[in-house]
Amino acid sequence: MTTGSSTIATLYHSLYYTDMLQGNIQRCQQFVARLDEAHTTLLSITETHKQRVADIISRHQSKRIVKKKERL
Numbered sequence: 001m002t003t004g005s006s007t008i009a010t011l012y013h014s015l016y017y018t019d020m021l022q023g024n025i026q027r028c029q030q031f032v033a034r035l036d037e038a039h040t041t042l043l044s045i046t047e048t049h050k051q052r053v054a055d056i057i058s059r060h061q062s063k064r065i066v067k068k069k070e071r072l
Helices: 002-060
Strands: none
Touching: none
16 A cells, blocks of 8 residues: 555655746746846847937036146
């Protein structure tokens, strides 16, 4: 009797771990998809605002040449 119940227990545990692994794989795939979406969104935002930010920086940067002694 112990071999039959042992086999059933082993089968139950293997099915349990298989279900857990499938759930983890699915969560990982969803996470990667969301991460790719965020990356794409961030790149598009950066590209659309790149020129405007460069204009603002060039407009407000100091016009005076900084000497090497003052930078240190």
